[in-house]
Amino acid sequence: MSIVGQIADTSGVAALQALSMTSMGALALLALSAPALAQELCAGYGPQTPRDISQTDGLNQPLFTLAPDASEMNLCNIHAHLGAEHKGPGFSVAKSSDARDGYVCNEASTLTPAELEESAEEVEVFENVKPGDTVEVHWVYTSCDVAPGPGLAACASTACTNPELRVEAQVFLVVNDSKALDFTDFAYEGNIVDGRHQAKSLPTETGDPVVFAGSTTGEAYSHQICSPLAATWSVRPACAKLDIGSLQRWSEGKLVFAETEAHAVRELVTAPELLAPIE
Template sequence: MAKYIGLTFAALAGLGFLSQAQAEELCQGFGPQTPRDISQTAGLNTSSVSIAPSADKLNLCNIHTHTNAEHKGPGFTVFAGDGDHGGYKCNETADLTEAELAEPAGSAFHGVKPGDTIEVHWVHTSCNITPGEGLGSCLSDACANPQLRVEAQVFLVVNDPKALSFLDFDYDGNIVNGLHQAKSLPESTGTPVTFIGSTTGPSFTQSTCSPLQVTWSVHPQCAKLDINSLNAWAEKGNVFKEDHSHGIRQLVTAPELLAPISN
C-alpha cells in the first residue's frame, strides 16, 4: 500500500480500495437524500421526518421534467452514464420501432427526443401558494418550512399519438376542493414506492446535500409518452415556464444518506 500514499480519495476509489461513498466524503448532518434505487429498502438515515399528506391534500406548486430517470427502479435499470446527463433509461428503450423513434417536424420542448427517458416531478406543498416557476413557488414568506411531496413518473418518450398525452397530467388552473391539483396523475405503472428524501437536480451530490426534506412517491414502471404532447405543452405555455428538460442528480447509494423504506 505504500506506493498509493498521496493519491486522492477518488483515485483510491478507482483502484478499488475505497467505496464510492467513502471517496465522495459524505455530507454530514443532513436528512435523507434523493434519488435512490427504489428496489432497495435499506437505509441508515433515520432523521425524524414525517411522511407528508397525500397529493390530493396538498397544493400542486410545480411540474418539471429531467432527461433520463434520476431514480433507478424495476422498469428503468439501463444506466445512461455519469454526470448531469446520465441517470437511467427505461428497459424498453432498445425495443422501439422506427415510427416511434421518428423525429417530429418541430420541437417546442427542448432537451428531449423520441427514444429518450424522462422523469416527471409533480411537486406539492402544504403552503397556500399559486403554482409557478421553480421550487421557489412551493414556499412563501408566510410558509418557509412546508411539508413537500413529489409524485414521480418515468416515461419513455415516443412519437405516437396513441401513447399517453402529457396534457392529461397538466395543471391548467385545475382546482379540487380548494386545492391546486394536476388534472390527473399516472395510475397504471405499479404501486408507488414512498419514502423520505430531498430535492434533486445536478447541483447536489453525495458530498453536497440538499437541506429540504421531501416525501417521495415514485412509480416503479415506465410508461410511453407522446413527444407531440410535450411540444404542445410548451407551445401553449404553462404557468411553470417549462420549455426544456433538466439535468439529473446521480444516484445516492451511501446508506448513511438513505432513509429505510417501509412500504
Template sequence: MKKAFIGVSMTALTLLSFNTLANSCEGFGPQTPRDIDQLHGENKRVFSLAPPASEMNLCNIHFHKNAEHKAKDFSVFAGNGKYGGYQCNATSSLTEAELRAPKGKVCKNVKPGDTIEVHWVHSSCDVTPGKGLGSCLSNECANPDLRVETQVFLVVNDEDALDFNDLSYDGNIVNGYHQAKYIPQTTGKPVEFLGSTTGPSYNDKQCSPLQVTWSVRPACAKVDINSLAQWCEDNVFEEDHAHGVRQLVTDPKLLAPIK
C-alpha cells in the first residue's frame, strides 16, 4: 500500500481516494473530522503524535467550504451535502459592508459570509511544498508522520481582516524547515488529537487509512475575501477553489480520545 502512495497526484490531501481499499470502517484507525469539544473516543488503534509543526516541513495548504470540524464557535449546521459542515456562529452578525460582494468570482465558489476551514499540512519527509498529498511524500519517504494545523475563518469583505497571503508559504524557511509565514495564534489553544484525512470521499462506511495528527483552533477568525481571491489566482499549491467536506464523525468507535 505504501508504494501506491508515491504516484498519487492530488488536488488536496483530504481528497485522497482509497475506494479499492476502504470498503468498510471495521479495523480502521481514528477518523476525522469531529466535534473538538467532545473528548470521548473508543478507537483502539494508537499511533504516536507527529512532531510539532515547527519541526516538520509544510507540504500543502488547502481549504474547505464550511468547517469540517465542529466547536462552540463554529456550530451552525450547514447541511449534509458536499459543502455542508458548520458555519461560524458570528455569520449572522456580519455588517452590510463585510458582506459586500467583490468584483468577479472568488476561488470559483466563495463569497462574503462564507465559512472556510484551512489546512496547513506538514510532513516529516524532506519535501518541498506543492500540490496535494504527493508533495508530502517522496520515493525515499513513503510513510511520513503527518500533522495538519487547522483554522476556521469567516470570509468578509474587509481589508482590515487577516490577509490570506500572510498565511501562505512564499518560500519561507525557518531553522531548515519549510513553514507557513503565519498561522493564527489568538484563536485559542489548539485541540490536538489523532485522526485521519478528511474530504467528501469518506464517510462512516468508507474510512481513510492514513494516520494524521490534528491541531484544531477552537475559535473563528476573519479573513479578507480580496486577499483570498489573490491567493487562489497564484499559489505554489495550485489551489483555486474550496474543497468539499466530510460529514462529522460521531461514532465513538471511530474517534480517538482527546487527552
C-alpha cells in the first residue's frame, strides 16, 4: 500500500496536484482540506517526515513496503528547500529559534570570506539562496511510467493514481567556489537509463543514506496537519559544499521542473507517534 490514509475524496493524483501548487493561498486551502485540525497530533496517518535521522525510534508502523531502488523507478521531480528539512549528523545546527527555518550544515560558521562572497552579477534565478546558505535537495522518484515535470503532480497520472514514491535527499552548503560540487552533475537533462528517467548521478561521498518510511513534506504540514502521501526516504548524513554558480546555471536552463527558487521547509517531526522506526 503506497498511499497511506486513503483520505476521503482525495485520490493520489488530486493530492499530488494540490502539493504542486506554490502560492500561499493554495497552501492554505490544502491545509484546510486536511481532516485533523485540532491541537492534538493528527491521527490515522502513516509516518511523517522530516525527522532527525540520528534517532531511530518511532511508534508509527508503516502500512506500506519500502520503495525499490531509485534505479528501478522514474525520476519525476527535482527541487530544493532553503534550510535542511531533516536534522542529521552533518546538519544539526538550528538555523534560528523558529523550527520552520530548518537546520544548517555544521561547518556553515567556518566558511572563508571568499566562499561567502556574493556574485557581482545580477541573479534572476534562485535569488533567495546566497553563499553560506544550506539547502536540502530532493530527487523524487515514482513507480509510475511518467516523465519528469513541475511539482509532485508530475509523479502520478490518470493511469497511475497511487504511486510508490522515493525521495533521495542531500543537504548542501552553498559556497562561492567553482571547485565545489557542480549541481549540473546531479541534474536530469533528459537522461534515460534502461528505459527509465534518471538523474545523471546522485551524491556518493556523504555517507550511507539513512532509509526509512515517511511522507511528503512542505510547509503546509505540521504535527497537527499531516501529509496523506507515503514516501520512502533516503537521506545522506553528511553535508557537501556546492558551487552556487552551478545551482544558478541549472535553474537558468530550460528545466522541465520549472524550479526558480528554494522552497520553505516543514518543521521537524519529533512526536514518536508520527515517526516510523528506522531499521
